[in-house]
Amino acid sequence: MSSNMFRRTMVGAVAIAGALGLAACNNDTASVSTPSGSTPAATSDAPTSEAPPTSSEAPTAEESTTTSSTTSETSSPSETSSSSAAAAGGSKDTSKVTPDGTKLKFGQAAVIDDDSDGKYKLKVKSIEAAPKAAYAAANLNETNGKMYYVKFDVTNLGGAKYGFRATAPNQFFLKPVFDSSEKGRAGGNPYDNLPGGCDKASYDEIAVGKSASACYYYQVTGPTPTKVMWDTYETEIVWSK
Numbered sequence: 001m002s003s004n005m006f007r008r009t010m011v012g013a014v015a016i017a018g019a020l021g022l023a024a025c026n027n028d029t030a031s032v033s034t035p036s037g038s039t040p041a042a043t044s045d046a047p048t049s050e051a052p053p054t055s056s057e058a059p060t061a062e063e064s065t066t067t068s069s070t071t072s073e074t075s076s077p078s079e080t081s082s083s084s085a086a087a088a089g090g091s092k093d094t095s096k097v098t099p100d101g102t103k104l105k106f107g108q109a110a111v112i113d114d115d116s117d118g119k120y121k122l123k124v125k126s127i128e129a130a131p132k133a134a135y136a137a138a139n140l141n142e143t144n145g146k147m148y149y150v151k152f153d154v155t156n157l158g159g160a161k162y163g164f165r166a167t168a169p170n171q172f173f174l175k176p177v178f179d180s181s182e183k184g185r186a187g188g189n190p191y192d193n194l195p196g197g198c199d200k201a202s203y204d205e206i207a208v209g210k211s212a213s214a215c216y217y218y219q220v221t222g223p224t225p226t227k228v229m230w231d232t233y234e235t236e237i238v239w240s241k
Contacts, residue, residue, distance in 0.1 A: 091159070092113075092118060095121075097111050098112070100235040100236055102237045102238075103237075104237065108123065110122050110237045116161050117161075117168040119157040120155060121211075122154055122174075123155075124228045125151045130149055130195070131195050131196045134147055137194050144219060145182075145183065145184070145185070148218050149216070149217050150176065150218065152169065152213070154168055154206070155211040164205060165206060166206065166213065167189050171186045171188035173230055174229075175218060175231070177225055179223070182220060185220075186218055189201050190217060197215070199215060226241065
């Protein structure tokens with residue numbers, strides 16, 4: 001099929017699909033500079049007649065203890081930033097990323113590595129025709145094409161920058177396979193549960209190693225699609241029966 005045609009037609013679906021926005025965070029790194037301009041005091045080899053400093057001039061044991069305690073309890077900004085990042089996404093799993101051109105069966109998982117969502121497993125389970133009641137619920141006109149549900153599972157393998165959720169897969173990359181002469185629109189995950197089992201996914205974050213299910217809906221003209229693809233313009237993975 002022609003990927004170019006799909007990309008042009010999918011752009012028109014923005015009115016239906018909510019655009020996903022990503023917010024980027026920058027970690028500030030504090031630097032510590034060494035004071036300059038100070039000159040060490042000169043020393044003499046000759047004995048000195050000066051008396052040693054009195055007890056009032058030397059730091060007390062209590063003062064030394066306080067200074068040491070304060071220093072040990074202070075952490076640098078870079079340490080705090082690293083700890084926060086580790087808690088948010090965790091380290092990435094070592095699973096090998098699924099290569100371009102892979103063909104899978106429904107129910108088999110591909111390993112995806114994304115800049116924002118980290119590494120995760122994507123298991124497409126099915127593509128199903130939506131019932132007639134779903135068109136009105138999704139505010140779609142049935143004359144513009146048939147409505148389909150793509151159902152899938154995701155498993156967080158770590159490395160997400162801003163938290164990992166069930167809707168991590170881009171709805172414009174995950175899509176039904178159809179002929180280049182046909183048109184398709186991406187609805188994504190619904191705002192409310194749709195008839196036929198395409199439910200609104202939870203927005204709760206998914207911990208590393210945990211899985212969740214989601215559903216995206218699409219409207220496509222022409223023959224019933226039987227395959228689903230993941231197409232990032234660099235990697236194409238296809239699921240079928």
